[in-house]
Amino acid sequence: MHNLEIFIHDILKIDPLLFLSYMFWAGVGVFLSLLLHATQRNTVNNTQAAFNWKFLFFNNRKRLLVSFILILVTIRFSKQLIGLDQNSFSAFIIGLCSDYLGKIVQQKMSKISAQQLNANQDQ
Numbered sequence: 001m002h003n004l005e006i007f008i009h010d011i012l013k014i015d016p017l018l019f020l021s022y023m024f025w026a027g028v029g030v031f032l033s034l035l036l037h038a039t040q041r042n043t044v045n046n047t048q049a050a051f052n053w054k055f056l057f058f059n060n061r062k063r064l065l066v067s068f069i070l071i072l073v074t075i076r077f078s079k080q081l082i083g084l085d086q087n088s089f090s091a092f093i094i095g096l097c098s099d100y101l102g103k104i105v106q107q108k109m110s111k112i113s114a115q116q117l118n119a120n121q122d123q
Contacts, residue, residue: 012076014086019075022091026071029095034060067098074101081108 005016012019038056057064074081074094082104084090094101 018086021088022075022086023071025088025091026075026095026098029092030064030067030071030098031095033096033098034064063099066102067095070101070105071095071098073105081105 008016034056038051071094075086075091078084078086078090078094082094084093
């Protein structure tokens with residue numbers, strides 16, 4: 001193995017191609033979630049009445065960027081964060097629920113911080 005391959009494997013803790021496969025299925029989940037939300041949008045509030053792909057992606061660019069970052073972290077730490085094993089189905093579910101990942105990660109971090117605070121006070 002080359003040094004870069006070893007480095008990437010050490011970061012991901014799984015085969016990089018498998019990780020890319022999980023990212024693909026998570027992306028499918030995000031795309032489905034985006035389409036489901038687009039069908040429920042309110043066209044009265046300064047949005048286009050007719051469906052437009054460019055508008056869909058441009059209007060949700062921040063949401064997509066945050067989802068991408070959260071998916072990277074959640075797939076890598078899926079067992080610790082949400083208790084799921086890494087597989088294609090869990091990656092799809094992670095993508096589908098990407099809007100809620102921020103809340104889940106924030107709750108886990110608050111819980112860890114509280115545990116560390118209690119441990120420091122006990123010493």
